[in-house]
Amino acid sequence: MSLTDRLGRPLRDMRISVTDRCNFRCTYCMPKEVFGRDFAFLPRAELLSFEEIVRLTGLFVAHGVEKIRLTGGEPLLRKDIERLVAMLRDIDGVRDLTLTTNGSLLPRKAAALRAAGLERVTVSLDSLDNKVFTAMNDVGFSVDHVLEGIAAADRAGLHPIKVNMVVKRGVNDHHVCDMAGFFRGTGHILRFIEYMDVGHTNGWRMDDVVPAAEVIRMVDAEWPLEPIDPNYPGEVARRWRYRDGRGEIGVIASVTQAFCGACTRARLSAEGKLYTCLFGVRGHDFRALLRSGATDEELTGLLRTVWGQRSDRYSEIRSARTVDLPKIEMSYIGG
Numbered sequence: 001m002s003l004t005d006r007l008g009r010p011l012r013d014m015r016i017s018v019t020d021r022c023n024f025r026c027t028y029c030m031p032k033e034v035f036g037r038d039f040a041f042l043p044r045a046e047l048l049s050f051e052e053i054v055r056l057t058g059l060f061v062a063h064g065v066e067k068i069r070l071t072g073g074e075p076l077l078r079k080d081i082e083r084l085v086a087m088l089r090d091i092d093g094v095r096d097l098t099l100t101t102n103g104s105l106l107p108r109k110a111a112a113l114r115a116a117g118l119e120r121v122t123v124s125l126d127s128l129d130n131k132v133f134t135a136m137n138d139v140g141f142s143v144d145h146v147l148e149g150i151a152a153a154d155r156a157g158l159h160p161i162k163v164n165m166v167v168k169r170g171v172n173d174h175h176v177c178d179m180a181g182f183f184r185g186t187g188h189i190l191r192f193i194e195y196m197d198v199g200h201t202n203g204w205r206m207d208d209v210v211p212a213a214e215v216i217r218m219v220d221a222e223w224p225l226e227p228i229d230p231n232y233p234g235e236v237a238r239r240w241r242y243r244d245g246r247g248e249i250g251v252i253a254s255v256t257q258a259f260c261g262a263c264t265r266a267r268l269s270a271e272g273k274l275y276t277c278l279f280g281v282r283g284h285d286f287r288a289l290l291r292s293g294a295t296d297e298e299l300t301g302l303l304r305t306v307w308g309q310r311s312d313r314y315s316e317i318r319s320a321r322t323v324d325l326p327k328i329e330m331s332y333i334g335g
Contacts, residue, residue: 089117
């Protein structure tokens with residue numbers, strides 16, 4: 001049975017965070033000055049078990065969810081993640097099972113993930129310039145190692161691979177065309193993401209945002225582009241293809257071109273709270289209900305209530321008045 005919210009939007013996509021930990025300290029997501037050595041991450045006992053994740057996912061799928069994406073933190077840090085992939089793959093009705101990663105562990109994990117039933121991956125890479133990239137991830141992890149992860153995913157058959165570049169003015173915006181040129185013709189899909197005001201720790205300012213339209217102009221000046229239709233209703237990336245047939249790029253413009261009206265996503269945090277917006281203020285605690293012995297009917301009752309009352313449209317109403325609203329950190333519920 002499909003669910004719709006107060007604005008008529010169905011529930012179709014579920015982002016599932018499997019850990020709040022990450023081995024990078026990207027300045028726009030988990031800055032080291034906040035997420036330092038003494039930062040208190042969730043104890044293992046507070047994370048949803050694989051069995052709990054699968055039970056909830058089965059209920060979500062029964063109510064319209066078709067697409068599942070595993071996130072974090074860095075999801076490949078979760079021990080035996082390929083076992084969870086296999087368990088989710090067995091749920092009837094899951095049409096698309098994917099994972100977002102920083103790529104650091106893909107050389108070790110890609111083949112096992114594919115064998116377990118993962119279909120494709122999205123890899124974060126913000127520059128091909130090693131100095132810029134290591135400054136942005138802030139742990140000294142090199143571009144070559146991420147490229148090794150992408151190659152491992154390619155060999156394993158995790159296609160098509162998407163590569164996400166968060167573009168920040170004055171930091172890596174001068175490498176937009178370098179990235180486009182590198183991935184042109186590879187079969188991988190490069191996506192440029194506007195720097196977003198998720199949470200309160202990344203020092204976001206509107207002046208740091210490079211609008212998607214500006215990115216498209218930069219790439220189009222080098223290699224002419226033309227717009228193409230979305231792959232499915234509610235797709236967040238606006239797609240463009242090279243006129244010479246050498247592939248496509250995408251832009252995710254939640255700051256300058258809000259797509260709230262077509263948003264079909266919910267997000268489950270690592271310890272079982274359901275958020276109905278990336279910029280959510282409050283999560284709804286499914287773990288407490290699960291661990292109190294709730295029936296499937298009670299769990300789906302909460303889901304119907306939460307989604308049925310949903311009216312989130314943060315990106316459409318973003319203004320000076322929303323800057324200081326409490327928001328959950330991206331590292332906690334995934335991008």
